[in-house]
Amino acid sequence: MDASMTRLVRRCAPAIFLLASTALGGVAATRDEPYVAAPTTYEVYAIRYATIPAFRVSGLIASADTSRRMDIAMMVWLLKGSDGRNVLVDAGFHREDFVRRWHPSEFVTPREAVARAGVEPDDISDVIISHVHWDHLDGIDLFPKARIWIQRDEFDHHLDSAGTVKDRAIDAGDAKLLAQIARDGRVMLVDGDGREIIPGITVYTGGKHTFASQFVAVRTTSGTVVVASDNAYLYENLARHVPIAQTLDAASNLRAQARMLSLASDPRLIVPGHDPEVFVRFPAPGNGVARIQ
Numbered sequence: 001m002d003a004s005m006t007r008l009v010r011r012c013a014p015a016i017f018l019l020a021s022t023a024l025g026g027v028a029a030t031r032d033e034p035y036v037a038a039p040t041t042y043e044v045y046a047i048r049y050a051t052i053p054a055f056r057v058s059g060l061i062a063s064a065d066t067s068r069r070m071d072i073a074m075m076v077w078l079l080k081g082s083d084g085r086n087v088l089v090d091a092g093f094h095r096e097d098f099v100r101r102w103h104p105s106e107f108v109t110p111r112e113a114v115a116r117a118g119v120e121p122d123d124i125s126d127v128i129i130s131h132v133h134w135d136h137l138d139g140i141d142l143f144p145k146a147r148i149w150i151q152r153d154e155f156d157h158h159l160d161s162a163g164t165v166k167d168r169a170i171d172a173g174d175a176k177l178l179a180q181i182a183r184d185g186r187v188m189l190v191d192g193d194g195r196e197i198i199p200g201i202t203v204y205t206g207g208k209h210t211f212a213s214q215f216v217a218v219r220t221t222s223g224t225v226v227v228a229s230d231n232a233y234l235y236e237n238l239a240r241h242v243p244i245a246q247t248l249d250a251a252s253n254l255r256a257q258a259r260m261l262s263l264a265s266d267p268r269l270i271v272p273g274h275d276p277e278v279f280v281r282f283p284a285p286g287n288g289v290a291r292i293q
């Protein structure tokens, strides 16, 4: 390459770089800042903290045979950001009365379970609550440094600022706890559908498991992963296009499931709320932790 050619390449390289990075969705470089930060991506992990044995499948799949039983997985989902942020979807449960009432096997607190995935629970910066049921909300006090994200309509429908229960879908103790954390200034209320609440993490409503339940789409290096939580209990809901058994609006639930399929880069990247099959399809790294990729 002669000298003039070298000069030409030097002159053009930043423009090519700028074009490429803009096409990838990056921020356009300025003259002062020639390097573009890559958009944040996440590693997504399903983490199992308990099993509830012999659960009635008809409680999960609308119109399922009432004799069917299944050992269901109790999970939280960890989103490990390339920017060092650690986000949890749902917080599981740990209070004594729930453990006594539901007889979970292989129970560890969600805090211990998160540590198994190699993250210090105090390093969880954010917890996104999909809905207010006890097995998803009760553990919020296990992550004392985290901001708690929940739909404003979900909060306002179920409790007031004093923690008084307005709809019994929320446990009374959990309502008091959530209200206290809100008074401490750590609750972030989300205003509706399609909100990118954290870079690379967008929440969607319409699943109608509860009044304003939400599901989560996450940017990963394998494409978009959808954490459905209980808006799709099992893979069977998605594969057979059957609504969940516990829904306020079956048609809305089916629309939300169809939307999950359109948002996810691949149907296998949708993670249902209680399906033990998650740990069969994604066996690594193991010990109750499944990387979704």
Ligand SMILES: [Zn+2]
Binding pocket: 133, 135, 136, 230, 273, 274
């Ligand atoms: Zn659940």
